[in-house]
Amino acid sequence: MxxxxxxxxxxxxxxxxxxxxxxxxISRGAKIFEKCQVCHQIGEGAVNSLGPQLNDIxxxxxxxxxxxxxxxxxxxxxxxxxxxxxxxxxxxxxxxKRLIAKTQMSFRGLKKEDDRKNLLLYxxxxxxxxxxxxxxxxxxxxxxxxxxxxxxxIEGDLEYGxxxxxxCMTCHQRSDGDNGIPAINAWPTExxxxxxxxxxxxLRLHPVMQMIAGRLTNEEIAALAAYxxxxx
Amino acid sequence: MKLNRRIFMGxxxxxxxxxxxxxxxxxxxxxxxxxxxxxxxxxxxxxxYIAKDSKGKIDVTLIEPSRMYYTCFFSNLYLGGVKAxxxxxxxxxxxxxxxxxxxxxxxxxxxxxxxxxALASGGTLAYDKLILxxxxxxxxxxxxxxxxxxxxxxxxxxxxxxxxxLLKAQLLSMxxxxxxxxxxxxxxxxxxxxxxERVSMVAHYLKYNNPTAKIIVADPKPKFxxxxxxxxxWAKHYDGMIEWISSDFGGGNVSVDPNAMTVSIDGEKVEVxxxxxxxxxxxxxxxxxxxxxxxxxxxxxxxxxxxxENADIYVLGDASHQGDMPKSGFSAxxxxxxxxxxxxxxxxxxxxxxxxxxxTCWSLVHENDGIKVxxxxxxxxxxxxxxxxxxxxxxxxxxxxxxxxEESEGWYAGITAxxxx
Numbered sequence: 001m002x003x004x005x006x007x008x009x010x011x012x013x014x015x016x017x018x019x020x021x022x023x024x025x026i027s028r029g030a031k032i033f034e035k036c037q038v039c040h041q042i043g044e045g046a047v048n049s050l051g052p053q054l055n056d057i058x059x060x061x062x063x064x065x066x067x068x069x070x071x072x073x074x075x076x077x078x079x080x081x082x083x084x085x086x087x088x089x090x091x092x093x094x095x096x097k098r099l100i101a102k103t104q105m106s107f108r109g110l111k112k113e114d115d116r117k118n119l120l121l122y123x124x125x126x127x128x129x130x131x132x133x134x135x136x137x138x139x140x141x142x143x144x145x146x147x148x149x150x151x152x153x154i155e156g157d158l159e160y161g162x163x164x165x166x167x168c169m170t171c172h173q174r175s176d177g178d179n180g181i182p183a184i185n186a187w188p189t190e191x192x193x194x195x196x197x198x199x200x201x202x203l204r205l206h207p208v209m210q211m212i213a214g215r216l217t218n219e220e221i222a223a224l225a226a227y228x229x230x231x232x
Numbered sequence: 233m234k235l236n237r238r239i240f241m242g243x244x245x246x247x248x249x250x251x252x253x254x255x256x257x258x259x260x261x262x263x264x265x266x267x268x269x270x271x272x273x274x275x276x277x278x279x280x281y282i283a284k285d286s287k288g289k290i291d292v293t294l295i296e297p298s299r300m301y302y303t304c305f306f307s308n309l310y311l312g313g314v315k316a317x318x319x320x321x322x323x324x325x326x327x328x329x330x331x332x333x334x335x336x337x338x339x340x341x342x343x344x345x346x347x348x349x350a351l352a353s354g355g356t357l358a359y360d361k362l363i364l365x366x367x368x369x370x371x372x373x374x375x376x377x378x379x380x381x382x383x384x385x386x387x388x389x390x391x392x393x394x395x396x397x398l399l400k401a402q403l404l405s406m407x408x409x410x411x412x413x414x415x416x417x418x419x420x421x422x423x424x425x426x427x428x429e430r431v432s433m434v435a436h437y438l439k440y441n442n443p444t445a446k447i448i449v450a451d452p453k454p455k456f457x458x459x460x461x462x463x464x465x466w467a468k469h470y471d472g473m474i475e476w477i478s479s480d481f482g483g484g485n486v487s488v489d490p491n492a493m494t495v496s497i498d499g500e501k502v503e504v505x506x507x508x509x510x511x512x513x514x515x516x517x518x519x520x521x522x523x524x525x526x527x528x529x530x531x532x533x534x535x536x537x538x539x540x541e542n543a544d545i546y547v548l549g550d551a552s553h554q555g556d557m558p559k560s561g562f563s564a565x566x567x568x569x570x571x572x573x574x575x576x577x578x579x580x581x582x583x584x585x586x587x588x589x590x591x592t593c594w595s596l597v598h599e600n601d602g603i604k605v606x607x608x609x610x611x612x613x614x615x616x617x618x619x620x621x622x623x624x625x626x627x628x629x630x631x632x633x634x635x636x637x638e639e640s641e642g643w644y645a646g647i648t649a650x651x652x653x
Contacts, residue, residue, distance in 0.1 A: 072631045072635075075629070075631070076629065076631060076632050076635070079628070079629060079632065159583060160583075160585055162285075163569075163573055163585045164585075164588070166281065166569040166573075167566065167569065167588060167590060169646065169650045170562060170565050170566065170590075170643070170646055170647050170650055171592075171642060171643045171646040171647070172646055173642075173645055173646045173649050174649065175649070179638065179641055179642050179645060180635075180637075180638035180639045180640070180641045180642030180643070181639055181642030181643060181646060207604075207606070207622040208592050208604070208606055208622070208639075210622070211590070211606060211607070211608055211620060211621065211622055212590060212608065214608075214620060215588075215608050215610075215619060215620070
């Protein structure tokens with residue numbers, strides 16, 4: 001008995017830090033959800049408040065719940081086929097405005113991947129489809145990334161980026177003009193790469209951008225990101 | 233360089249011998265020379281990009297007769313009362329600051345032995361590489377009864393500026409309940425200004441100012457681009473106003489009488505108040521004079537837009553026969569960048585990157601009801617080949633349609649800045 005306890009103590013001592021970091025649990029998710037509770041209800045008797053109630057959020061079309069005052073861009077996203085699943089929710093929660101530019105959800109996002117995993121696990125407890133999602137996650141733990149971290153490390157070729165960027169300049173003005181089409185100069189490199197890959201994977205829904213990003217390689221996206229960052 | 237530009241800008245009389253004998257001058261004149269004919273979406277973009285990216289290493293001259301360029305894109309929106317004519321006009325004022333010599337003159341001939349371009353004013357310009365981006369001309373006799381001398385009574389409005397203004401003036405003076413006829417072009421045609429967006433915008437004007445008027449479209453084609461989207465919009469916004477007569481119903485069997493203002497469609501004569509004749513098209517005449525056309529257009533290599541007939545001549549935009557891209561300003565602008573990169577590489581040794589092309593065409597069906605179609609393309613040995621694309625769906629929400637229109641405004645601001653600086 002003492003021997004066993006000592007062993008546990010020893011193991012905890014050695015692996016404790018790393019183990020606690022990586023622990024994905026419903027209770028941790030519940031703790032994180034406290035931030036969301038200002039606007040969102042979940043569980044038995046949950047109703048729409050400032051934001052939509054989140055029971056059965058997995059598998060639900062974006063902007064689809066009657067009686068909720070969604071932004072136009074959220075409704076359009078749903079019309080274009082955005083359905084909430086672990087991948088799309090992960091992207092949205094990481095940086096809401098990056099997925100839905102004009103969303104009314106005024107939340108800066110959860111930057112830590114483990115926080116998002118915990119929260120998604122918690123949310124999935126209240127979704128029928130969530131059970132399927134959880135099983136999926138077990139089989140491929142890292143599917144939840146939009147962009148593999150190694151892609152973010154690719155260094156872009158500035159000269160190639162300048163050439164490729166000429167295609168962007170047909171619509172995106174070099175100046176700050178952004179009537180109808182946003183200016184993209186001086187975007188942080190990492191944001192640029194993630195946004196382009198979100199279009200490539202059709203997580204972001206603009207058809208022109210899906211088309212343009214769809215045929216760019218990882219290296220070409222990195223080159224563009226380097227060039228537009230350089231333009232600041 | 234400065235002296236050179238002053239001579240060009242001042243009086244259009246060119247010191248031709250000085251230019252064609254670069255060794256006479258110690259510096260400046262030894263640079264490789266690119267001459268661009270035509271200051272539209274293809275030519276202006278190519279000239280600007282070569283000058284900008286070569287950072288003064290290449291001498292770039294743009295030959296363009298007009299001092300103001302009126303875009304064909306958005307010209308239908310002017311007809312529909314959504315845009316003003318001044319919204320469509322752009323000067324070449326910023327081109328010089330971007331390193332481009334602008335010569336306001338007509339190019340009237342190309343001599344590929346001496347590698348010179350002859351100007352209407354009498355001078356010549358020497359080139360190492362020549363870019364032709366002259367747009368379209370009309371095929372003689374394409375519409376029975378119509379030739380260029382009829383263009384004041386039956387305007388084509390297929391070149392920006394005065395023709396567009398003339399058509400608008402005729403639309404405004406139509407009697408109540410009058411008839412507007414369009415003779416639509418066969419494929420391939422320049423677009424914008426799209427014929428079917430034009431029909432929509434004419435209907436938009438008439439709906440509010442002349443609601444009992446009618447529009448007849450005689451079309452030599454059985455179908456057209458974005459047809460489902462347009463016809464959905466016509467039924468929704470202009471119910472009963474537009475009659476589209478396809479080739480299946482004799483729309484291709486047409487003759488016009490500009491003096492009597494009548495149109496005969498499949499043997500049936502109709503009196504009309506406005507007749508917008510858009511004849512079959514061919515490459516702008518200078519392409520023919522340069523000896524690079526085969527049939528109606530100029531075949532090009534997809535990788536760099538060089539002519540298949542002459543390795544030192546490149547053809548951009550509407551005049552080129554390149555494969556799958558439509559004859560749009562967006563396409564010409566896209567081709568110009570590939571061409572500019574290749575020419576710069578061949579003249580200065582800079583890196584030549586692989587060709588990538590894209591196109592998106594927005595159309596306005598009604599105020600705030602925008603639709604779009606687009607595609608990406610790659611260069612194959614045979615042609616510019618379509619890779620993938622998209623098109624707006626029928627039954628989209630009003631918000632999405634409005635966003636699409638706003639996006640087209642953003643694109644207009646973007647591409648005109650990209651062309652003219």
